[in-house]
Amino acid sequence: MLRRFVSIWFRHLSTDWLSIHRPFFKDKPLVFAEADHGRMLIRATNTLAEAEGIVHGMAVADARAVVPGLQVMDEKPGRNERLLKAIGEWCIRYSPIVAVDLPEGLILDAGGCTHLWGGEKKYLKEIITRLNAKGYDVRVSIADTIGAAWANARFGKLTPVIEPGAQYQMLKVLPSAALRLEPDVLERLHKLGLYTIGSFMDMPRTVLRRRFGYGLLQRMDQALGREEEVMELLRPVETYEARLPCLEPVRTRTAIEIGIKTLLETLCADLKRDGQGLRAAVLKYYRLDGRVLQIDIGTNRPTYHISHLFKLFELKIAQVEPGLGIELFILTATKTEEAPLIQEALWAGKPGLEDDAVAELLDRLAGKVGPRAIHRYLPDEHFWPERSIKLAASLKEKPGIMWPTARPRPTxxxxxxxxxxxxxxxxxxxxxxxxxxxxxxxxxxxxxxxxxxxxxxxxxxxxxxxxxxxxxxxxxxxxxxxxxxxxxxxxxxxxxxxx
Amino acid sequence: MIPESRKDTIARLQQNILLWQGFKPPQAAQEQAFGLGALEAAFPNGVFPTGAIHEFLVPGPESAAASGGFIGGLLAKLMGQQGICLWIGVSRKLFAPALKRFGVEPDRIIFVDLQNEKQVLWAAEEALKCGGLAAVVAELRELTFAQSRRLQLAVETSRVTGFILRSDLQKVSSTTCVARWQIASMPSQAGMDIPVVGFPRWQVELLKVRNGNPGVFRIGWSADGFVPIAQDIAGAREHLSTLKAG
Known part of the structure; x- marks a missing residue:
């Protein structure tokens, strides 16, 4: 499959975030500063501050001299990561594979996703519009490799969409900094007058390695797609997952029920094909106000029986808080086990603890009152009355020893x-x-x-x-x-x- | 001659009514006899009604223990080799290993321990709807007529046997249950005049039976199952009349 990556660059991540939460700062020059060797150094700026000539790394005292009304906030370590993680979770609506790209970006693996939005251009436009509407100033780009998308998002001037195979042409004109290089490598390149990537791109590899180290070659290969780059995923991709974006945000119980049914049909078909049964599942719903909430169910034995799983969810629908509306449902099977393939006509009729009707009843009870309420006891090898029984771990577990009959026990x-x-x-x-x-x-x-x-x-x-x-x-x-x-x-x- | 044939007609019609009400004809249920002797004769057709709701009054721990044993004996027959029973309650004290003595494998009983009465009623109704179970036991403080009717409706399609243990005797109201029982322990007899505790024996009072005859019976337990104890019928009648008066 053709791999396509989207890089999202938040140009003013922390200042945008503060302006969203405290609109007071919206129309004021704002910086985040951090103490460094006894001085306060600027770590993040907003557009207004930039317009006044304040840049990253400047001392706060100097900046104050330039802009008297400058708002200075404390930079907290780890905040960017936290923010990016939260936005990344939200971005799972665009692709299941999302990675945080510190210090101020996200990477999405958009392979096979863009057609759902009607093409790559519309896909990017959707991302930009939605993030802008929230108040984040972003630049995005899509390309065959993470490196190319990253470079184009930050330094590109022409188009956000790099056609498949066109990264070589695109990178040629970009400055050397677009290769995500170490500062000292970059400095050496600049000293030698190699300001654009194109100026050293076609030099012999041995020469480049000897002068600038292996890192430069690796970054170049990654950007050109000669070497695979590993993403550290925000959320591991689940094997069994079904997504349902809603055309219009839904709020009613009926709509949610229809959504769950549709998702279960997809998921159970996948499970059945692989001979797997569901033991635990999570339904996540993305609300219009950006919150992601979830409900979960568990079963006593692996199953892919749609109507049974739906009954379990039905008990929990009352807990769903649609708020202003839900725009996306994701149903994930968090735990699956091998399930024997059974003809559906023969589902009923197995006696005793093997009976699926009993297992399904227990699932329903556990769904409503919690699994801790259901107990089944097996004999344990103790004479002490309180310890003579132990809880059975599952319905299948059989007594390891005979129930003692030598002495009567009180009812x-x-x-x-x-x-x-x-x-x-x-x-x-x-x-x-x-x-x-x-x-x-x-x-x-x-x-x-x-x-x-x-x-x-x-x-x-x-x-x-x-x-x-x-x-x-x-x-x-x-x-x-x-x-x-x-x-x-x-x-x-x-x-x-x-x- | 004419009154004779009319009698036959009436008997046949009564038989039909019983069938419609879900009581098995005597031949069909012969193999599932519980060995309760005269007690079973108190039920319509002389058959212990399964697939129905039975109500037990358990005012204290002693009677809960006695009822637990008696129900254990019934469950052994109902569950057979494979059956499953659900025991639903709020503050259950039943000690599972004890049931082994009455022929029930304790690991085939699933206990559901809930927070309040409302949950118990909900769980009991859900369980009674499930045809895969052999029996359902629910411990409740009280049961209103409407609640009992819901349980009865659940049982009518699934044919599961339900036992309701009611602990609050102050609030006994009429219900749709097929029978109302109260079970008390009786002194055991070990035989041979030695002061040793023998097999349990119970005084079983059938306070109400739909289409049947209430009465007081004495039932014992032995290694082979229930043993009806021959009794002084006049004495039992007298006891019943005092019960009715009181």
Missing amino acids: QLLARPERIDTIAVIPDYPPKVFVYKGERHRIKCADGPERIEREWWLDEGEHRDYYIVEDEKGNRYWLFRSGHYDGQAYQWFIHGFFA
Whole structure:
């Protein structure tokens, strides 16, 4: 596929940003300054300040002498990067492959995207208009390579669109600085009178390497497309993703539902073709006011069943805040797993935990009330009652050991054992009477003791001697004595109720 | 002769009504007998109604424990080898391993622990609509007539059996449930006059049965399942009449 890159250059990134947020600065000369060796040096300017002759690197004191009403703000390190990242996220609407190009640019891989806007010219125009409307002063260019687009955006004078293969002609006339060179290399070039790229472009490579180092050759190759340049992507490209730009911003529930359905159809067709099933998905929606919000769903087993996934999203549509309107939806499958291909007619009818209807029901429940609400237990290799069960990780997990049947366990188990008062006739014996919640229970018969030792490698404390007791009404309880009867501090507890 | 044939007609018509109301004819359900003996005879056609909603009154932890055991025994039959049960509640105390004793594999019960009653009702309705489940148990404080009707409608298409455990006896109202139960523990009998706790035994009160006969029954549990306990019928009648009076 033909690769085309767009370079966006924000000429006054930080000053534009401040003017957008505080319109007070709009019509005033504004600079950002940073302390350097005891002086304040200018790091960013706006158009008005530039018109007065203030340039990057000037001392603030000098600039103030030139322009008395100069507004000076503190430059914060890392702000440009943060701003570019945010704008880059927004730019994902134009291409899924976006990279930040510090200090004041963005790179978009626009291969296969431009026709959606009706050609490269219109594509660039759209980007410029939208960014200008927001208040950013930008220059853009599209070319076969990142280097060429970068150079043309900053130094080009003729046209923003460099036709495929035309980068050589274009670069020829540009100044040497357009090659993104190190300052000392650039200085050496200037000393030798090599002011344009064309003046040294066709020199023998060995000569150039010996005099200016490998960096120059690399930059040249990258700009001409002889060498691949690696982009550090803002967001890794997901394998399964569907995009839906809206012609008009949408706000209604019906429109959002239609959007989700359309996206799911595309995504599920992709998944099905590859035999993959969706486990988690994120729906991002880009709002007219520039905010990007998202809703997410998860499933218990891999699926590409459109109507089921739609039901899961349906539960979350109420959380969507369309604001003034949504202009773009992106549905991404964040987690996929291999899903066996099944004939749809046979979907129902598998018994038990394999049943898709059950898995889909659990997805719906988890979508509404959260996955933490759903528990399934497996036996664990502990005798201590609280630790004798563990949570199953998935629906497929099978018990590793048999459920123990040797000793009956109470149907109702208190989360924490509660203290009871007892009367025991013989110390090492179940009590005769116990009082629980103000009620006296006279014990008729008892079973026990079943001694359960604490696992000292897990926690410390006394062992428990459990008794199953039955009172005169026929109710059955699970009591235990914590500690030896002859010890100083033993105590009776109630821990459960038997059927 | 004429009254005789009229009797037949009436019996046939009644049979039809039962069929329309979703009660299985006796032959079709023979293999799914629960072993409850006289208790099953209290239901129309003498068959424990599955694919319907049963309501259990559980005023305290003791009765919750007894009901849990009794329902465990029913679930074992309903779930069979593969079935899945959903147990929905707000503050559940049911200890899953205990159900193994009643023939249920505890890992085939999925617990849904929610924040409030409203969520429980929603989840119960969604679950009852799902034909892939064998049974649904929901713990609620109260259930209004309208709510019970929604659950009933869900069950009518999916044929899932639902159990509602109601804890607030002050607010018992009429519902569309097929039966209302209250289960209390009874002293167990280990045999041989030794003071040891034996297999559980329950006093099962069928307070209401749609198209059936309410009554009080004594059911025990053994290693093989439910064991109806022969009882003094006159005594049970007397107990029932005091219940009705009270």
